[in-house]
Amino acid sequence: MKIGITELAARAGVSEATVSRVINRRSGVAAKTREAVERAMNELGYERSTRGQIVAVITPWLSNPFFSEASELIEAALAPHGLKGVLCPALPGGIQEREFVTSLADHGVAAVVFLSASNTVEGADPETFNVLAARRIPFVGVNGGFEGHDAPVYSTDDFQSAELAVDHLWALGHRAIGIASGPVGNQPADRRVKGFRAALARRGATDTERWIVRQHYTIEGGQSAALSLLKQGVTAIVAASDFMALGVIRGARREGLSVPADLSVVGHDGSMIMEFADPPLTTVRQPVDRLAKEVARGVVALVSGREVPTGELLFNPEMVVRGSTAAPRA
Known part of the structure; x- marks a missing residue:
């Protein structure tokens, strides 16, 4: 039997419109109501569709080749799963970053990737992360974690x-x-x-x-x-x-x-x-290629309602020797 909105609404004791808002992670649903719908989804084995959903990648300095390459690789790794990466350039911890996240949360974003954004800044305003956590929107970090939140983090050692x-x-x-x-x-x-x-x-x-x-x-x-x-x-x-x-x-x-x-x-x-x-x-x-693949793997799992190990996953870097180093003068 295919589980749909009608069955979820009946199990949770709410309207189909409310179920739709929860499925699409929209605002305007009380926390207890949202929990009831989420519980019904788990009990009935309902999985959110990932097709056509947006994943926001918050990152600074796209002029820096590393960030542009990482963003591109994350987008490419998400695409086969029906997820669309949207780049949001913003200074780490600034008001623009918070406005990006709040606006996207209101429009039902599937997940957020903090690519060396406010997750790297000590003492950053937690409001950005709290908005996502309150709306049950999964988020992950690259090269920095989230104080007070057990979100997956993928970092170079x-x-x-x-x-x-x-x-x-x-x-x-x-x-x-x-x-x-x-x-x-x-x-x-x-x-x-x-x-x-x-x-x-x-x-x-x-x-x-x-x-x-x-x-x-x-x-x-x-x-x-x-x-x-x-x-x-x-x-x-x-x-x-x-x-x-x-x-x-x-x-x-x-x-x-x-x-x-x-x-x-x-x-x-x-x-x-x-x-x-x-x-x-x-x-x-x-190791930007491996970082991007693991970020995408974690996001897809979270969006699909599967558990993902929390804590920080460390990736080993590689020394690339070229022409800017030599023995010191005698």
Whole structure:
């Protein structure tokens, strides 16, 4: 027997219109009523159709190749399941992000993916997540979690990223290694700094605080960080993103230095376009293809009413050695 709206309405003791609103995750339904309908769906074995539903991907900086590539791969992985990804560019934790989510929730969005959005910001306004949780709209995070909510999170292992970068530079003979990381309170940046400190400590380095500079994830931020670190006498810099790494290279050249002869530079993200930088950028590549597939797998399961393991799933990055690193001058 095929279970439809009529059977669900009878079991829950509500109107068919109310059942329709719950199925499509629309607002205007009391919490107890919504719970009754959801319970009836579980008891009768009803599964929401996923065809034609929208999944919002909230992400910053689409000009950054990593975010545009990740968004595209997530969309492509969702498409075979009848889900349509919609990109919503917004600064992490800003009012625009909350307005996107509230508006989409009102229109019955199937799920939301926070791709390095407010889920990466320490102390972000929880209202955005609370709106989704209250309406039973599933959401997942990439490279950052949600305080107070047991939502699935898919992240690159930032500690391993730092270890790979330091290990590569240390093996080349560098001992004065600095890091140009993202702002304080950004979860991936904070974790990468901790991993950087730990990687140096394992190799016997001390007084590592002076090798750490926090800046914005931009070319300008990387340039500023480079100037500060060069004053400390570093021979190599680990950047928190490929864009920051390009800024580091620009900063070094403005000081009359050559990369990699005078300064080695390691990026992070692994955008394919960085192979064509001058010099080609050595970088720690995030496994964006595997991240995107697991995000899509989790979203499809959640939208279909299946359980998905909560907590953070960590993915190992990969070291890609190109022309921006070399042994230090004698």
